[in-house]
Amino acid sequence: MSEHVFRLGATAPQTTNEYGARTSARRQEFPILERLSLARLTLEAGGFREPHWHANANELGYSVDGEVLVTVFGDANEHEAFTITAGQMFFVPAGALHAIENLGRLQAELIIAFSHEQPQDFGLSGSVGMLTASVMGNAWGLPAAQLQNLPKDTRDMFCGRVEGPAELTDAVAYPSALKLDLEASSPRLENRYGTLRTARRDSWPALERLAMYSLHIAGDGMREPHWHPDTAELGYVLTGRARMTVKSADASVDTYELGPGDVYFIPRAFPHHIENLEQDETHFLVFFDQAEVRDIGYTGSAGAMPRRILAPTLGMAAAALPALPPMPSDLLLVEKRNPLDP
Numbered sequence: 001m002s003e004h005v006f007r008l009g010a011t012a013p014q015t016t017n018e019y020g021a022r023t024s025a026r027r028q029e030f031p032i033l034e035r036l037s038l039a040r041l042t043l044e045a046g047g048f049r050e051p052h053w054h055a056n057a058n059e060l061g062y063s064v065d066g067e068v069l070v071t072v073f074g075d076a077n078e079h080e081a082f083t084i085t086a087g088q089m090f091f092v093p094a095g096a097l098h099a100i101e102n103l104g105r106l107q108a109e110l111i112i113a114f115s116h117e118q119p120q121d122f123g124l125s126g127s128v129g130m131l132t133a134s135v136m137g138n139a140w141g142l143p144a145a146q147l148q149n150l151p152k153d154t155r156d157m158f159c160g161r162v163e164g165p166a167e168l169t170d171a172v173a174y175p176s177a178l179k180l181d182l183e184a185s186s187p188r189l190e191n192r193y194g195t196l197r198t199a200r201r202d203s204w205p206a207l208e209r210l211a212m213y214s215l216h217i218a219g220d221g222m223r224e225p226h227w228h229p230d231t232a233e234l235g236y237v238l239t240g241r242a243r244m245t246v247k248s249a250d251a252s253v254d255t256y257e258l259g260p261g262d263v264y265f266i267p268r269a270f271p272h273h274i275e276n277l278e279q280d281e282t283h284f285l286v287f288f289d290q291a292e293v294r295d296i297g298y299t300g301s302a303g304a305m306p307r308r309i310l311a312p313t314l315g316m317a318a319a320a321l322p323a324l325p326p327m328p329s330d331l332l333l334v335e336k337r338n339p340l341d342p
Contacts, residue, residue, distance in 0.1 A: 001256075003031070003032050003254070004032060004244075004246055004254055004266065005264050006264075007261065009259075011029070019043065019048070021159075022040070022041050022042075023039065024037065027118050028118065030263070030265065032267070033234070034289075035115060035117060035209075036232055036287060037114045037116065037117050037118065038113050038114070041109070041112055043066075043101075044102065044107055045102060045106060046161050047159050048099055048102065048161070049101075049158070050124060050125055051097050052098065053094075053098065053122050054095070054119050054120060054122075055094065055120040055122060056119060057114040057119040057120070058094050058208055059092040059094075060207070060212060061112040062087075062110065062111045062212065062285055063088050063110055064086060064109040064110065065086055065106075066085070066086070066103075067084070068083065068084050068103060069081065069083055069100070069101040069166060070083075070092075072096055073096065078096075080178050081171070081172055082176045083103065088182065088184075091180075093206075111238075113210060113212070113287040115209035115210050122156070123157060123158065125151050125156050126155050126157075129150070132144075178206055180199055180203075180204050183197065183214060189332055189333060192335075193221030193333040193334060194215065194221045195215075196215055196332065197213070199211055199212040199214075200293055207291040209289060210287065211290060212288070213285075214286075216281050217242070217274065217276045219276055219281060220336050221281075221334070221336055222274065222275045222276065222334050222335070223273055224297045224298055224334045225245075225272070225298040227272070227295075228266075228288065228295055229269055229294055230292075230294060231288040232266065232268045233265070233266040234264070234265050234287045234288075234289075235263065235264045235266075236286075237258050237260050237284055239281070240260070240280060240281060241257065242274050242276055242277055242284075243255065243277055244272055244273065244274050246272040295330060297330030300328070300330040302324050303325075303326050303328065
């Protein structure tokens with residue numbers, strides 16, 4: 001299998017209990033990763049991801065299905081609580097305490113990216129379990145006798161089941177600096193070959209060290225060959241089948257197919273492209289290791305070079321080089337007008 005691909009959907013969860021499961025693509029599972037990793041988190045009805053924080057990574061989540069309540073307690077006593085439904089996103093800075101609770105009657109599913117190839121988790125259960133009832137009583141202003149049933153285990157619980165219904169106010173549906181309704185936002189690009197919606201700092205100021213594209217490629221569309229000068233790319237296939245080609249710095253070329261549940265990684269500035277293999281559209285969640293994302297594509301690149309340089313670069317006489325359409329800027333999504341290569 002390609003070193004650039006990890007079959008997340010075909011991998012058993014590494015962390016699981018009766019209330020939730022997490023399948024991760026970290027460096028230990030996907031060695032090529034740098035500054036990025038990804039997880040698929042599922043929560044059963046009534047389940048919650050315990051309050052926790054990440055010591056070395058920001059977190060950027062996308063809701064695939066269900067409704068969850070995200071609660072965040074951050075630096076400078078920042079309090080946030082908001083609901084997330086399918087197509088919406090949340091951001092949690094490194095070190096901020098946060099919990100995720102399934103509000104629905106069915107399983108909730110989230111795709112979550114981290115700004116480190118090996119994110120470190122600290123759960124509230126194990127972090128309280130490391131201390132005595134006397135110490136926690138001092139912290140909370142209670143007699144130690146009232147806290148004798150606190151956990152005595154430093155291992156985190158991961159997921160639990162709530163006791164009682166969620167107490168929701170109208171405020172959980174209000175705008176939050178840590179929430180983005182991505183799929184309801186206006187596309188940054190839309191044509192007959194696909195649509196692109198972006199979660200970047202220019203539209204979501206809270207972001208740091210992470211960004212995401214929601215990329216839909218139509219059956220007759222293709223993501224033009226391109227590279228990102230400053231960002232690595234970690235993609236997750238939600239729907240459809242596609243083929244990618246990437247060139248590495250040693251001049252080796254890797255071409256591979258992707259299907260639902262697959263994860264791929266492209267290092268910074270490596271040239272690559274995405275080609276739809278079906279008539280139905282493909283939908284990618286594409287994460288980046290910077291809050292600002294810049295693209296350089298082959299469509300604009302060709303027009304930027306004079307023919308006297310471009311022709312010999314492509315191994316052709318200037319007279320034999322076809323008249324390329326002038327592209328003052330990249331197109332990003334183009335027509336797949338030629339038959340698929342075998």
